Amino acid sequence: MAPEGRYHHGDLRRAVLAAAVEAIEERGLGLLSLRDVARRAGVSHTAPVHHFGDKAGMLTALATEGFDLLAQALDPGDGETIDLVDAGVIYVQFAVDHRAHFEVMFRPDLHHPDEPALAVARDRAGDLLTNAVVAATDTPPGQQTELASVAAWSLVHGFATLWLAGALPEQIGQDLQGSARSVAKLLFSVVHRSDT
Known part of the structure; x- marks a missing residue:
């Protein structure tokens, strides 16, 4: 689970991309999901969708x-x-x-x-x-x-x-x-x- 407070207002893009890198390096590209990336970034599961579509x-x-x-x-x-x-x-x-x-x-x-x-x-x-x-x-x-x-x-x-x-x-x-x-x-x- 991502530590509390990992995401800071105004840095959603950076937080989500860093979490995506972490997820790909840890689990591989084939298992990448927006929900897991959101969890790692410490944001709601809808935040990556709102930002990236x-x-x-x-x-x-x-x-x-x-x-x-x-x-x-x-x-x-x-x-x-x-x-x-x-x-x-x-x-x-x-x-x-x-x-x-x-x-x-x-x-x-x-x-x-x-x-x-x-x-x-x-x-x-x-x-x-x-x-x-x-x-x-x-x-x-x-x-x-x-x-x-x-x-x-x-x-x-x-x-x-x-x-x-x-x-x-x-x-x-x-x-x-x-x-x-x-x-x-x-x-x-x-x-x-x-x-x-």
Whole structure:
């Protein structure tokens, strides 16, 4: 049971999203319910519905928050472009540190993928990753770069998913950042050769 006084007036959104993260991390996305989230947040069972509309609305907000967090992590600031290998490592670390967000972000069947705020956040994170590929290959954006971007994303996303599932070989599954860096370096060499 959520401790009394956990929710503070004016912070319902934050309380509900934090409770959703807790519930997903503890019980999994498949068992997520608005009633359980409300209980964890210390609010009435109707409060999440009033704020988000429905479960998909709540998950849309969680996915948006996840893409915003990922974009913040990938943005070196000052108009700079992040190194492709560093971007891969950051992506994997993000997935591990924000597992609940990661599980929701790429499940358009569970949220409203056309929600404008979600689209903006998703595009910003995607653009930062694409810019890293463009910089690494030193080529103008085009079909080959788009394919390379999908390849880069697929590799780090797959690595993160395997890590979270505990499915990687034991010798790889001990050092997250070191293993992710090695995989990303391998990717960089493949991407670079594909565009030269």
